[in-house]
Amino acid sequence: MLLVTGANGKIGSRIIPILIQKGFKIRVLGRDPKLERYREFGADIMFGDATWPRVMAEAMQGCDQVFYIPPRFSYQETKMAQIAIDAAADAGVRQFVLMSVIHPHMDTMLHHTMKLNAEKHLIYKGLSHKLNYTIIQPVHFHHNLVVDRIIEEGGFYHYNSPDIPMAYVNCEDIGEVVSKILSENCHNCATYQLCGPDYVVPSEVAEIFKKVSGRDVVPKQVKDEDLEELWPRFVPDDPYAKEALFHMQYTYSRFGFAGNKNVMEWLLGRASTDLETYFQRELQRLGYPVEG
Numbered sequence: 001m002l003l004v005t006g007a008n009g010k011i012g013s014r015i016i017p018i019l020i021q022k023g024f025k026i027r028v029l030g031r032d033p034k035l036e037r038y039r040e041f042g043a044d045i046m047f048g049d050a051t052w053p054r055v056m057a058e059a060m061q062g063c064d065q066v067f068y069i070p071p072r073f074s075y076q077e078t079k080m081a082q083i084a085i086d087a088a089a090d091a092g093v094r095q096f097v098l099m100s101v102i103h104p105h106m107d108t109m110l111h112h113t114m115k116l117n118a119e120k121h122l123i124y125k126g127l128s129h130k131l132n133y134t135i136i137q138p139v140h141f142h143h144n145l146v147v148d149r150i151i152e153e154g155g156f157y158h159y160n161s162p163d164i165p166m167a168y169v170n171c172e173d174i175g176e177v178v179s180k181i182l183s184e185n186c187h188n189c190a191t192y193q194l195c196g197p198d199y200v201v202p203s204e205v206a207e208i209f210k211k212v213s214g215r216d217v218v219p220k221q222v223k224d225e226d227l228e229e230l231w232p233r234f235v236p237d238d239p240y241a242k243e244a245l246f247h248m249q250y251t252y253s254r255f256g257f258a259g260n261k262n263v264m265e266w267l268l269g270r271a272s273t274d275l276e277t278y279f280q281r282e283l284q285r286l287g288y289p290v291e292g
Contacts, residue, residue: 001025001062002182005050005084006069008032010143011099011171017041018175019067024182029059051076056083060091065182067097070118073111075240081118089129097181098122102137102193102259108251110244119191126189134181135191138174139167139259142196142275147282150209155218157230158202159252162221165204166252167259169196170273177267192267195259198275205275212279214291222249 002019006012007028020026020041027044028035035045048055060066066088070077081098088096104116119135126133145168150156160166174194181187200208202219209217222230227246251257264272283290 001027001044002065002067003027003029003059003063004067004069005029006071006099007038008034009069009072011141011174012069014143014171015067015069015175015178016043018172019179019182022179022183024179027059027063029055050080050084053083053087056087057090060087060093063091064093065095065097066093067099067178067182069099070115073238073241073244074114075238077111077114078117078121081115082121085118085122085125085131089125089131093131095132095134095182096122096126097134097136097178100135100137102139102195102257104137106251106255108247108255110240110247132188134187134189136174136177136181136194137191138194139169139196140257142168142170142273142278145205145275145278147279147288148286150217151213151215151288154216155220156202156205157220157222158205159222159249160202160256161253162202162219164253164256165199165201166257167195167199168275168278169194169259169264170278173264173268173273177264180267192263193259194264194267195261196264196272196274197261199258200275208276209279212276212291213283213288221253223253224249 002024004016004026007016007030027046028038029046029048029050031047031049039045046059050056068084070081100115100119101112104112104119106112122133125131145156206217206219227249261272280290
């Protein structure tokens with residue numbers, strides 16, 4: 001059985017259906033009643049607080065693999081990962097896949113440092129307890145560009161400055177990669193940077209969207225002075241999350257976020273999904289016409 005954390009987030013809700021379709025028997029752990037939606041797909045549902053070692057130890061029982069998706073902007077992120085890693089090692093789990101982030105050593109971002117510390121703990125625990133581990137490091141997700149909101153508002157928010165590009169990756173592609181890692185016995189001790197083919201400035205994102213939708217949209221940069229008003233839209237109502245957002249905005253606005261598609265495409269065995277294809281799929285899913 002495969003234990004998956006973070007099942008109700010934007011990442012988990014996109015990847016879990018792929019894993020179920022691939023034939024994995026899944027247990028999901030969390031506190032949100034919405035976890036019940038996975039029961040119809042045959043998933044085992046466990047409600048509990050993952051910050052408690054006892055709960056995580058119970059969740060590991062009967063599982064031989066773990067796909068760990070961290071909480072978003074949580075001051076307990078490193079602690080929770082350490083609890084899960086320790087519980088997996090103690091339970092004799094044979095494989096642990098940790099979702100981290102590309103360039104976790106970019107320490108101007110608080111959540112990157114949290115993920116870097118989680119990676120360190122997993123590496124040491126993997127070596128000391130012979131725990132088969134893989135770390136995946138995705139770049140900025142396509143789904144952060146919410147298509148129905150772009151249409152409704154006539155634009156999209158972005159943190160990077162107008163002349164600084166960002167790299168993107170498709171979450172469904174990551175689902176395929178995770179399935180491959182969990183299905184093959186050749187990814188032990190590996191760390192994979194996962195990135196799609198696009199490395200674009202906000203105006204280019206708007207051009208791609210217009211190409212597939214026929215709609216003009218306006219990129220709206222989130223500047224320092226805008227954060228106090230806008231932060232509840234992006235992160236939980238929490239002091240740490242607010243501070244983490246400030247640090248992320250500072251970094252993206254000055255440096256952007258980059259990656260390389262080669263590892264992703266080697267793992268997929270095909271071209272990775274580009275931003276144009278993501279927009280096309282989302283428009284079709286939402287019932288909007290697609291140009292071309």
